[in-house]
Amino acid sequence: MKITKLEKKKRLYLLETDQNQKVYITEDTIVHFFLSKDKEITEEELKEIQNFAQQSYGKNLALYYLSFKQRSKKEVGDYLLKHDIAPELIPIILDNLEKEKWIDDLTYSQNLLYQNILSGDKGPQAIRQKLQAKGISQTTISQVLFHEDFSPVAKRLAEKLLRKYQDKLPYRALKDKILQNLIAKGFDYSEAKQALSQLRLEEDQEQTQELIYKELEKQHRKYSRKYDGYELKNRLTQALARKGYDYDTIKSALRDFL
Template sequence: MPVITKITQQKREKERYNIFLDEVYAFSVHESNLVKFGLTKGMQLENWEIEDLEYEEEIQRAFNRALHFLGFRMRSEYEVKQKLLHAEFGEAVIQEAILKLKRSGFLDDQAFSEALLRTQKNTTGKGPNAIKEDMEKKGIDPSIQETTLEEYDPQEQLATATKLVEKAARKHSTVAPTQLKQRIQNALQRKGFSFDIIREAIASVDFEPEEDEWTAITETTGEKAWRRVSIKYRGYDRKKRVKEAMYRKGIPFDRIDAFIEKKELEEDGE
């Protein structure tokens, strides 16, 4: 039966110790396992004890790898497990390492979900549906998803969505209201807001341009359509296609007719 003849602390990794059996280096252990197994000079080790030590050391290595991974930002249990699987740790070792991380307070899916919710709604302006998808990708348990998302109440959702609508309305003031509202609706759906919240947010913002803004929108939209259509069409066909193109962009018929009439008069005067 091998006997521990020397124990020395490593120079680079102070928390690790080299174990010598019968005067020959055998393996190293973390200080936690040195204490756990009560390793001392002169102690005899059974083969099963050495195997237990090796198993605990593998758990410690997985634990340390996970800590390094968690050092960059908070992670979910699923993310940590996938990282350790990729590092080729065994399932049993991973489970033990994860339990150790939980007991030490380094891994908490409830706290992770709450932090994810705060970040996504405050930084990216996402709605609950999109945040729920993010949580699912992170492997968060459905019950935790549900309790966490309850914190995102409808009034807060509406406030967030309204800010996004107001920002889009300012940024795209040269777009006709009908088209702009559709764009915003599509964007907010992608952001994960419900139809009711989107409808209420859009309704709370005044999209109607001033007369000079309407003129600019009509001119810009009409000129683009006129140039594009004029490449292939003239007369009635051109007039019809320009009218269709401008209508799809949300320009009212009376403004479309006025624009086309102006363009035709310009051509007649050439």
């Protein structure tokens, strides 16, 4: 068969034969097979051209995707599949990108970890889960996390949480809030407790009084519409206890308020 047309169409080229076959190919494909108009090719060669063009197009797509930021191997594979690259060709494309160091899951994981240590707020378990979601192997994850010290991250997050909640919560509730947030961010209990112990955290009785009276007014507006007497007092006690105030502080505040 003979190539009757080889015409540029945006990013690709349209190849047509005298047997009404149409194939979209990349510029790399043209160079690789020395293609030109009027060149004679066989059916087998056309299949090779199609296969090479698909791989070349897939690689170009992947490089475009990688041009914005570093990606994991799984992310690139998912991107190619989404853009209709033949599933059987994706491993070949990914292997090629790995050999050329466009994809490197170890470096990707190290960079993600470095950014977190530098300015992030995630503990080791959260980082592990994030890397797993990106398709990073357990071996690579363990290798990256094995010797890493997350205490600076935990300390930075604890200090941030202290600034956020110290004027809003009583002493006990503040400690619980910081601890719970640290654990939710992927630190284990001992790491969270260690970070909490490094804070300059002291109970301010005057502030506690201001906070409990403010909260008491809010809860009283809520419950006094439905309850009075003993039931109202009981409801208020329960509401304040849930907010982290101890019983003696609640009892004293209610005595003055009611």
